[in-house]
Amino acid sequence: MSKGTFYITTPIYYPSSKLHIGHTYTTVAADAMARFKRATGYDVKFLTGTDEHGQKLQRAAQERGMEPKAYIDEIVEGIKKLWKTMEISYDIFIRTTDDYHKRRVQQIFQKLYDKGDIYKGEYEGWYCTPCEAFWTETQVEDNKCPDCGRPVELTKEEAYFFRLSKYQDALLKHFENHPEFLEPLSRKNEMINNFLKPGLEDLCISRTTFSWGIPVPFDEKHVIYVWLDALSNYATALGFPEEMEGDYRKYWPADIHLVGKEIVRFHTIIWPAMLMALEAPLPKKVFGHGWILLEGGKMSKSKGNVVDPVILTERYGVDALKYFLLREYSFGQDGIFSNEVLLNRINADLANDLGNLVSRTVAMIDKYNGGIVPAPTIAGDFDEELKNLAVSVSAKLEEKMNKLDFSNALDEIWKLVRRTNKYIDETAPWILAKDGEQKGRLDTVLYNLAESIRIISVLIRPFMEATTKKIWMQLGMDEHQGTTWEDSASFGKLPTGLKVRKAEALFPRIDIAKELEELESLSKPKTVEVKEEEKAVEEKPEITIDDFAKVDLKVGEIVECKKHPKADKLLILQVKIGKETRQIVSGIAKYFESEELVGKKVVVVANLKPVKLRGEESKGMILAAESGEELVLLTADIDSGAQVS
RNA sequence: GGCGGCGUAGCUUAGUUGGCUAGAGCGUCCGGUUCAUACCCGGAAGGUCGGUGGUUCGAGUCCACUCGCCGCUACCA
Numbered sequence A: 001m002s003k004g005t006f007y008i009t010t011p012i013y014y015p016s017s018k019l020h021i022g023h024t025y026t027t028v029a030a031d032a033m034a035r036f037k038r039a040t041g042y043d044v045k046f047l048t049g050t051d052e053h054g055q056k057l058q059r060a061a062q063e064r065g066m067e068p069k070a071y072i073d074e075i076v077e078g079i080k081k082l083w084k085t086m087e088i089s090y091d092i093f094i095r096t097t098d099d100y101h102k103r104r105v106q107q108i109f110q111k112l113y114d115k116g117d118i119y120k121g122e123y124e125g126w127y128c129t130p131c132e133a134f135w136t137e138t139q140v141e142d143n144k145c146p147d148c149g150r151p152v153e154l155t156k157e158e159a160y161f162f163r164l165s166k167y168q169d170a171l172l173k174h175f176e177n178h179p180e181f182l183e184p185l186s187r188k189n190e191m192i193n194n195f196l197k198p199g200l201e202d203l204c205i206s207r208t209t210f211s212w213g214i215p216v217p218f219d220e221k222h223v224i225y226v227w228l229d230a231l232s233n234y235a236t237a238l239g240f241p242e243e244m245e246g247d248y249r250k251y252w253p254a255d256i257h258l259v260g261k262e263i264v265r266f267h268t269i270i271w272p273a274m275l276m277a278l279e280a281p282l283p284k285k286v287f288g289h290g291w292i293l294l295e296g297g298k299m300s301k302s303k304g305n306v307v308d309p310v311i312l313t314e315r316y317g318v319d320a321l322k323y324f325l326l327r328e329y330s331f332g333q334d335g336i337f338s339n340e341v342l343l344n345r346i347n348a349d350l351a352n353d354l355g356n357l358v359s360r361t362v363a364m365i366d367k368y369n370g371g372i373v374p375a376p377t378i379a380g381d382f383d384e385e386l387k388n389l390a391v392s393v394s395a396k397l398e399e400k401m402n403k404l405d406f407s408n409a410l411d412e413i414w415k416l417v418r419r420t421n422k423y424i425d426e427t428a429p430w431i432l433a434k435d436g437e438q439k440g441r442l443d444t445v446l447y448n449l450a451e452s453i454r455i456i457s458v459l460i461r462p463f464m465e466a467t468t469k470k471i472w473m474q475l476g477m478d479e480h481q482g483t484t485w486e487d488s489a490s491f492g493k494l495p496t497g498l499k500v501r502k503a504e505a506l507f508p509r510i511d512i513a514k515e516l517e518e519l520e521s522l523s524k525p526k527t528v529e530v531k532e533e534e535k536a537v538e539e540k541p542e543i544t545i546d547d548f549a550k551v552d553l554k555v556g557e558i559v560e561c562k563k564h565p566k567a568d569k570l571l572i573l574q575v576k577i578g579k580e581t582r583q584i585v586s587g588i589a590k591y592f593e594s595e596e597l598v599g600k601k602v603v604v605v606a607n608l609k610p611v612k613l614r615g616e617e618s619k620g621m622i623l624a625a626e627s628g629e630e631l632v633l634l635t636a637d638i639d640s641g642a643q644v645s
Numbered sequence B: 001g002g003c004g005g006c007g008u009a010g011c012u013u014a015g016u017u018g019g020c021u022a023g024a025g026c027g028u029c030c031g032g033u034u035c036a037u038a039c040c041c042g043g044a045a046g047g048u049c050g051g052u053g054g055u056u057c058g059a060g061u062c063c064a065c066u067c068g069c070c071g072c073u074a075c076c077a
Helices: A021-039 A055-063 A068-085 A099-115 A164-177 A186-196 A226-231 A247-251 A261-277 A309-316 A318-328 A339-369 A383-402 A406-427 A436-459 A465-475 A512-538 A545-549
Strands: A005-013 A043-050 A092-095 A118-120 A126-128 A133-135 A160-162 A214-216 A219-224 A256-260 A286-289 A292-294 A335-337 A553-563 A571-577 A580-586 A601-605 A611-613 A616-618 A624-627 A630-633
Touching: A005 A021, A005 A247, A021 A043, A021 A256, A021 A286, A021 A292, A021 A318, A043 A068, A043 A247, A055 A068, A068 A092, A068 A309, A099 A118, A099 A160, A099 A214, A099 A219, A099 A226, A099 A261, A160 A261, A164 A186, A164 A261, A186 A261, A226 A261, A256 A261, A261 A286, A309 A318, A309 A339, A318 A339, A318 A406, A318 A465, A335 A339, A339 A406, A339 A436, A339 A465, A339 A512, A383 A406, A383 A436, A406 A436, A436 A465, A571 A601, A580 A616
Parallel strands: A005 A043, A005 A256, A043 A092, A256 A286, A292 A335
Antiparallel strands: A118 A160, A126 A133, A214 A219, A553 A571, A553 A601, A571 A580, A611 A616, A624 A630
16 A cells, blocks of 8 residues: 655754744755655655754853753753644654664764774874864864964874765765765765865764763763764664664665755765765765745844744744745745745735635635535536646646655646636636526536635645645535545545535735734844844853953054955955064955055954964954954054054 | 856746747736635736857757856865
């Protein structure tokens, strides 16, 4: 009976801040896919969850004087509540703090260690102590940390490494032999050219600098870092490697890992390499979808429009938001969100087209046939065209869905919605109703309308469960009357004699101008919250006045400025501080033309240890303040050389 | 700088291996209709398919160059 299994996953989300529309987007898409596969006869497993370890969460909990787990529990409750609101039909919600996951991650670690694919860092690596970061031979220039410019050293600091480099060729081959492995296709070259071809470095997979994580099984000083801990969730959730005969055998390898484009790299290089090392099959497909951006770029506080999915569902309903997200945007590409785009889409497709179609059909059955769905008797013009289209939609829908083309999948359904509306105009039931002789024809038209709506209701079900149920209620039908996916491909499954029920509009039409104003006023208090949240995260540890006194801040005048010949983001400045003129390299080329800086008096960190930045010496650093896309230099209208304190 | 992608009607976009009279939705204008959530249906206007040159009987589709965006990557003390 089952066509086979289908295992789909979302990323596990990091619960350090409130989830936004982007997380909802991924999860809603995965949910629609899962529901679609269930409807079409697959045995589906749908996994989502949370990634709960790491320094950031440990700190956040500390700041609130809480145990990490207790702190995270609260946030995770919120996430689960959000998914409940969005009617997400996940089968498993994994938390990386779940005992079974921790145990299995340790088993994986042990396995890889035993095999020799994990080794302790006696590795000739370069370590930058202040940055707590390891660097590779190629990254280190002149014994300097590429991140901070300070000297690095060959360290004896212990760390465990995964032999990522060993799998480079196998990965390349896999990309070549499995064009469907990574979609959209454009990402594939990015991975191959930027990572695989230049060569992979072994990956540091343990930390000793914080403790909130899964301990390395045989070396408790170390906790397992995010790569192994988080990525492996897709397999540990099924039992791997502890319980290989249950869900793991049944559902692995995953059919689709749905991820945002920013984490494609981890899912198509690191995760597959780990699986290769474990001798486990690779996921069949990783799909990196685009981002939903706000007008003018990323989510920005100054724009004042932070998108909160909960508010939107409260105002327009879950189904409207889900429909909008999947219909409006091409799944592989970025798209722009605005309230206006949302409201226009809801009005046009849901209120005017679908909602109104149901409304007018039910009203006509009510008015012309006492609310009873009549039996069709006399066929006429336009019937065949409507029927042919109606029964053909499900196949086209399947084709689009299997390509994760949600937008066009929905559009296929709406072609039928529009065709059905047109059928009403063509047959003009209100004219037939005036002529008693035409009763048979009228009955047929009314039946065909109700039947088309029945088909539509089945087709939209994976995307809009609640709406489907509402339509059934209005048609007076129950879930045993032509509601399977197969039933959507045949015309005439709707029983006659049903008693329709007029009800509230499926999607009330929105007064867009008025609504936009209200949303505008709603978004303002939100803005402040977000700002405060961000601030909290970025706070640095307290220092004393002595610490601060070590920094020598002076005013310097920019006397000359040019672009760095070998770097896009760097400017080379000649800065006069008192009598001395020195060269400072600064990463502000994105923000300023070189000419406009000459003559400016800026604040300089004068006693910073000199470094070479892509071959150019830099003695000091220019202070600037950055917020989102904006950057301003700290200027001081006073003689150059003046001390700042 | 390296690698990759994208530029098609006012907006969002479809155009698989070259045959298109370049489609669609929204918006605009005109008309029809009254069953319906002032909705729906029809029609029209609007495109030198970023630019230049080439290959070809024929190019939005292939090639070269060029302009403009974007992504990843290196460099932002």
